[in-house]
Amino acid sequence: MKLRILGCSGGIGGDRRTTSILIDEDILIDCGTGVGNLSVEEMRKLRHVFLTHTHLDHIATLPLLVDTLFNDLHDRPLVIHALEESMEIIKQHIFNWQIWPDFFELPDKSRPSIEFQAMSAGETRELQGRTIEMIPVNHSVPGVGYRIQNDTGSFAFSGDTTTNDTLWEVLNRHDGLDMLVIECAFSNSEKQLSDLAGHYCPETLIADMSKLRHRPRVFITHLKPGEEDQTFQEITEGLRGFDVVRLHSEDHFQL
Numbered sequence: 236m237k238l239r240i241l242g243c244s245g246g247i248g249g250d251r252r253t254t255s256i257l258i259d260e261d262i263l264i265d266c267g268t269g270v271g272n273l274s275v276e277e278m279r280k281l282r283h284v285f286l287t288h289t290h291l292d293h294i295a296t297l298p299l300l301v302d303t304l305f306n307d308l309h310d311r312p313l314v315i316h317a318l319e320e321s322m323e324i325i326k327q328h329i330f331n332w333q334i335w336p337d338f339f340e341l342p343d344k345s346r347p348s349i350e351f352q353a354m355s356a357g358e359t360r361e362l363q364g365r366t367i368e369m370i371p372v373n374h375s376v377p378g379v380g381y382r383i384q385n386d387t388g389s390f391a392f393s394g395d396t397t398t399n400d401t402l403w404e405v406l407n408r409h410d411g412l413d414m415l416v417i418e419c420a421f422s423n424s425e426k427q428l429s430d431l432a433g434h435y436c437p438e439t440l441i442a443d444m445s446k447l448r449h450r451p452r453v454f455i456t457h458l459k460p461g462e463e464d465q466t467f468q469e470i471t472e473g474l475r476g477f478d479v480v481r482l483h484s485e486d487h488f489q490l
Contacts, residue, residue: 236258236259236387237259237489238257238487238488239256240483240484240486241255241263241270241485242254242268242484243416243456244458244484245457247460248460251460252271253295254267254269254457255268255269256416259365261283261363262281262362263281264285265284265285265286265394266286266296267292267293267294281304282311282313284313286317287379287381287392288321288376288378288394289324289325294329297329298330298338300313301348304348305338305341305348308348309346310346313348313349315349315350316353316360316367318353318379330349354369355369356371356401366383366384367383368381368405369381370406372401373396373401373433374394374433376433378395380396382406382409384409385490388490389411390413390414390488391415391416391451392416393415393416393418395418395420395434395457397433397434398439403446407446407448412447412449413490414452414490415447416454416456417435418434418456418457419435419440419467420459421459421466422437422465422466423469426438426439437469438469440470450477454481454486455480455482458481463481
């Protein structure tokens, strides 16, 4: 299983891209501005998008992606997997003929360009030897993370979250975990804002990591621009016993 980090920043500017992870060639986890790193030919290989939640930094390029692929999707729509609540938000506020055309009705209702398949927390999908499990997390809007496994390895992505028990309980049910991609948006000096926004800061992340019985490599994502160095330093100083790495756009991994 191949992973390509298309975007992992909490903002934009310079080489910063917002959240999106490519699995092999056909699956996206989230659809932030990092999707713009793909060529059109690479986009044409996409078949599935799994969304963690509906904040703009995680869905910004979804409308543009569908529009770009429109002529390729007439006979095989792009499948979007998400919470029912998330898709209702996207239908109401994005594909509404005002912000963007309704590609659930184009080219016509009987042959839409996108197909929505609702998932519930705890549900799994099997896609060509890869098991994708949806995990409830604690964010300011309905949100989830995912655990993905095949016969050669496993990784988990927290999505956006703050202090919770659900992510760790699910991860601990499995025998192992090779790689954990987890968010930490703000430094400890902004803990109050972090709590309000439903994000980890180093203090709350470190406390929650003690709940995990596995020792995967830990990759920090979603650092806010301007605070990246301080926030990552606070994580590494407090998180002992883990191999902690700062994630960057266009990092590649093989599991």
